[in-house]
Amino acid sequence: MDRVQSLESSGTGRGDLSPKHCISVRYESAESVRRVIGYGRYPLAFDANDRNPTLNIPMAMWIRRAWRRTGSPLVCAVGNGLYSTGLGYGPKEKTGELMATESLVPATERKEATERRKTQTFFPQMSFEQETNPWDAQEARFDYAAKKLNLDDGTWKLLRYPAREIIVHIPVMMDDGHLEVFTGYRVQHSISRGPCKGGVRYSPDVSLDEVRALASWMTWKCAVVNIPFGGAKGGIICDPHKMSQGELERMTRRYTAELMEFIGPEKDVPAPDMGTNEQTMAWMMDTYSMHMRQTVTSVVTGKPVELGGSRGRLEATGRGISIVCDHALEHLGMAVSGCRVIVQGFGNVGSNAAKLLFDKGYSIIGIIEVDGGLANPHGIDIHALLRHRAEAGTIVGFAGAEPADPAKLLTRECEILIPAATENVITSRNAAGLRCRILCEGANGPTTIVADQILAEKQIFILPDILANAGGVTASYFEWVQDRMGYFWNEAEVNRRLNLIMTESFQDVISYAKAHKVNNRIAAYMLAVDRVAYTTKQRGMYA
């Protein structure tokens, strides 16, 4: 068998690609392709003779994009439908004596790569595209923490990649009578410490890399707050704002039905994320229950309270943020009085964090939203702003503050900056301009790894996402517990327990940072990776 079939551009669908873009290999078994994807020097594999089934763009375009991102040639698995099983990679099983990957990455080179990885300094040089790729960011931080922990090579490889990646194509009958097909994902990173846990995101920007990164972050986040879950994440490429309730319901129900074997209270427990809400969870729970022929409330969290949701869940992420901010001030010897806060994103996380901090006496001097910013050096009355937003549907036009440029507001002087909107808002392009003492990450992945280095030089105290926004998944854990015992706590009890866990987790991360002489983010990753690696080894390897 030819190991490397050709170094030339051949086959259809590849347009003007050259060998620098891709290397064709003939793959002989599903196993060989699985080994190629994301492992070693050649990051991806695909069937070049088609359109990318998830993005529905010509493969040539996708290859070029990926090449620009990774800067290395891609392995191109030609011959038969790489995506034919619908699971992303899984050509029809064949038995093959020789693995394409083995010929592409000889043992000596693999060893060298491992050595390189072990000695690399804090994060490699990267393009802006790489810097803002959430998977690359997650991977680089994980690698660094694993290196600091001296993690053995096998566990390193095991924890670096998700355990399972599911791609589904969801047919939905639209209101105008035409049939649309949406692409959805569910990535399960780890079940070492318990069932998978993670939100479902509806957005036009959803990608497999993003869902992978978010799934891994969930594993680390659950481990930081020491709750018995592994990590998962799901998403559908769609624009929920352009869809009717009926269309959203049909899409959600079909997505849930496609995932029936993979989700469940003991397997994987979804929750809301960007673009999804309590109603989405109610539909998911009902669909799952219909298939099970019984009501199974604990299959999802973030449900309405009347359907087995937990009191306090809606505010929990913001509440967790307010708790770690209190502890950070105490740790740094700063006072609440006169503490100026700027919040980016006035959605669930941002508005609740702002409201709870305002109630505690913090001065919220700036709010940043997609359609504009608000500033008031004397502090914004958050309750009045919430009332305005409820009436006007936007924060713009609020009389209690001046309009402000969102980009400039992000770099305005303050004690605490809370990015609570989306990923990659603090990058190599603006990190140097930040003038906050504390960066408290409400969103997942708001800071890129290059920005991290700049912030470290500026000695900004970071409350990393996997700690700062873990109040949400902690309350989700409470919801799952309450559903399973059929007994529900009052809100004070939920908040009391949340306070205990967030306080303990903050202290764990700070102690870890001190003991290992690393910054808070690396400490949080190290703590999490350490905990997951420990249970992984305790359980041992099956087969």
Ligand SMILES: NC(=O)c1ccc[n+]([C@@H]2O[C@H](COP(=O)([O-])OP(=O)(O)OC[C@H]3O[C@@H](n4cnc5c(N)ncnc54)[C@H](O)[C@@H]3O)[C@@H](O)[C@H]2O)c1
């Ligand atoms: N909801 C939770 O419990 C929870 C828990 C943990 C982490 N998170 C993370 O927090 C972030 C926000 O989640 P959410 O539930 O509040 O979502 P949301 O949709 O309720 O709110 C997000 C808000 O941010 C605004 N926004 C988006 N992009 C922006 C930008 N570039 N600049 C300024 N504003 C922008 C949106 O207009 C919206 O108001 C996400 O990264 C999410 O993954 C959420």
